[in-house]
Amino acid sequence: MRVFVTGASGWVGSVAVRELLSAGHQVVALARSDRAAAAVAEPGVDVIRGDLDDLESLRSGAKAADGVVHLAYHHDFSQMDKAARMDLDAIAAFGDVLEGTDRPLVIAAGTLGLAADRTATERDTGDPRAHPRVANAQAALELAARGVRSSVVRFAPSVHGEGDYGLVPALIEFARTTGVSAYIGDGANRWPAVHRLDAATLVRLAVDEAPAGSTLHAVAEEGVPTRAIAEAVGRGLGLPVASISTEQAAEHFGWLGRFFSADCPASSALTRELLDWRPTHHGLIEDLEEGHYFGAAGR
Ligand SMILES: NC(=O)c1ccc[n+]([C@@H]2O[C@H](COP(=O)([O-])OP(=O)(O)OC[C@H]3O[C@@H](n4cnc5c(N)ncnc54)[C@H](OP(=O)(O)O)[C@@H]3O)[C@@H](O)[C@H]2O)c1
Numbered sequence: 001m002r003v004f005v006t007g008a009s010g011w012v013g014s015v016a017v018r019e020l021l022s023a024g025h026q027v028v029a030l031a032r033s034d035r036a037a038a039a040v041a042e043p044g045v046d047v048i049r050g051d052l053d054d055l056e057s058l059r060s061g062a063k064a065a066d067g068v069v070h071l072a073y074h075h076d077f078s079q080m081d082k083a084a085r086m087d088l089d090a091i092a093a094f095g096d097v098l099e100g101t102d103r104p105l106v107i108a109a110g111t112l113g114l115a116a117d118r119t120a121t122e123r124d125t126g127d128p129r130a131h132p133r134v135a136n137a138q139a140a141l142e143l144a145a146r147g148v149r150s151s152v153v154r155f156a157p158s159v160h161g162e163g164d165y166g167l168v169p170a171l172i173e174f175a176r177t178t179g180v181s182a183y184i185g186d187g188a189n190r191w192p193a194v195h196r197l198d199a200a201t202l203v204r205l206a207v208d209e210a211p212a213g214s215t216l217h218a219v220a221e222e223g224v225p226t227r228a229i230a231e232a233v234g235r236g237l238g239l240p241v242a243s244i245s246t247e248q249a250a251e252h253f254g255w256l257g258r259f260f261s262a263d264c265p266a267s268s269a270l271t272r273e274l275l276d277w278r279p280t281h282h283g284l285i286e287d288l289e290e291g292h293y294f295g296a297a298g299r
Pocket residue numbers: 006007008009010011012013030031032033036050051052053071072073074075108109110111154155156157158159166
């Protein structure tokens with residue numbers, strides 16, 4: 001299959017491209033800059049220059065392919081509504097091109113905030129008032145009724161691995177800056193996690209096999225207690241580990257406090273059953289124990 005991939009230069013996209021290629025697919029990658037074009041260039045990958053803002057580039061990418069993996073996202077906390085709108089417009093553009101073809105459209109979402117006080121499952125739809133991306137996922141799933149084999153992959157908030165530049169490196173940086181690796185309260189609140197190579201396998205399985213209208217969870221570990229994460233960070237940096245109060249969290253963790261205080265376990269039992277997805281790579285704590293997070297990690 002020839003697969004159009006947006007976000008191919010990103011953390012998940014770059015390994016998803018490799019996974020698609022090794023499964024025998026060809027890739028058409030969207031790149032918005034010379035840097036991104038150079039990053040995605042490899043045998044088996046054609047590059048289309050464009051931007052999420054340029055819907056015509058998205059349409060031509062989708063027309064040139066047998067399926068679409070949409071992983072690009074405008075990650076800017078100060079422009080969350082704009083980012084969600086760009087994403088929705090992109091999904092609608094892909095829907096128009098793929099309508100009636102039964103071709104796959106795989107889009108990205110997250111597991112955070114799906115359910116309060118219990119483990120979220122693929123059946124939880126989330127609240128569009130809590131996050132505008134929930135409506136985008138719904139729009140993608142509704143394309144199933146228009147003859148698109150659409151699916152939504154919800155990633156755990158920590159898609160970890162060597163070279164990570166997401167939430168875990170941010171947490172490490174806060175510990176370095178403050179001189180203490182902190183957790184909030186008893187640190188029993190949990191973060192789901194997935195290694196990025198396992199996440200990439202799930203993206204490829206979604207392209208190959210996900211039935212129209214599927215919601216999938218890229219979650220290898222349902223919930224790693226934040227205390228265990230803080231302890232691993234403390235060991236890695238040789239820093240003391242301490243509990244802080246909820247009131248202190250905003251000052252200690254800044255913008256990250258909102259994420260690190262959340263208890264958001266998520267299951268992937270239905271995904272594993274549906275696609276026989278079996279994560280095989282390191283868990284988050286094992287990955288932290290490897291040491292690569294504590295060198296010059298990230299880009
Ligand atoms: N990683 C996680 O822990 C996690 C968790 C939950 C959900 N997700 C979701 O999974 C998807 C992939 O995440 P990621 O971690 O791979 O993100 P990432 O590393 O930040 O990569 C984002 C990708 O989007 C591209 N992009 C951003 N703005 C664009 C624009 N205006 N036009 C075209 N391309 C644009 C970037 O291109 P450049 O290289 O040119 O910047 C990059 O390829 C995203 O939808 C993300 O929200 C990720």
